[in-house]
Amino acid sequence: MIDYHQPLYRPPAEANSVIIQATLGCSFNKCTFCTMYESKNFEIRTLKDIFTDIDTMASYYQDTKKMFLADGDVLCLDTKYLIQILDYAYLKFPKLRRVSVYASAFNLYDKTLEELVLLKEKGLTLIYYGIESGSYEVLKRIQKPISSQKMIDGLNKVYEAGIKSSVTVILGVAGKEYSTLHIKETANIINQVKVTYLSTLQLMLEEGRKEKFVKNFDGKFVMLNEREMIEEQKSFLEQLNTSNKVIFRSNHVSNSLLLAGTLPKDKHRLLAEVSYVLKNYLL
């Protein structure tokens, strides 16, 4: 079996996928809320090492249909390099139907539509992407400074290329002061793009990260309590106005309220569930 470079992360939906590390760590690695790759220096693995891992996994899981290319933002790879990996993966796994990667807002924005179309043709089927917040004011303070227009452009390119997208939003990431702005501008992004999956997580800060938030929010960062997190969830759902079908989930380990539905069809039912919890359990 493969000797993975730890720590290794994958989206929950990739539990049954073959995982191949094409890169190690995250090429950006500066977001204040994220500690996933703080112990790793970013590295692009050699094709020789990647192919050896693919060969090893193919000898065990010949029938696999799903592959996830790790680590943190494999879309940062040069398109020709990524295509060589995809070609080799599909060659070695004859039943492979789906290959997914994480992408940061920066490396998705950097890819052209032509490159994404080519990647789709070569079998890249799904991109996991953290929006976190649609507010530039908030994104600056969590050290992921990218404009909402660049995120909209990036996500629309993915859609146009025919690649599915799974995006995440972090409830509570703006603290109390910027909560209203955070939710308004995040819903505004979702309403302008056509994503396939949308999830909300709740901010969880590891040891030492709270201080960074306080510093970056000019000493005024106040964590939302449980009720305020769910109120953000409610406000976000209220402001969503998607015309296309979006599979919505709030089922991460961080979520105190589990929700699942398809938007816009289930919007009223989801809001009724949130309101019920706010009225009866979070007084």
Ligand code: SF4
């Ligand atoms: S781009 Fe993603 S993986 Fe990298 S530090 Fe930010 S949240 Fe973490």
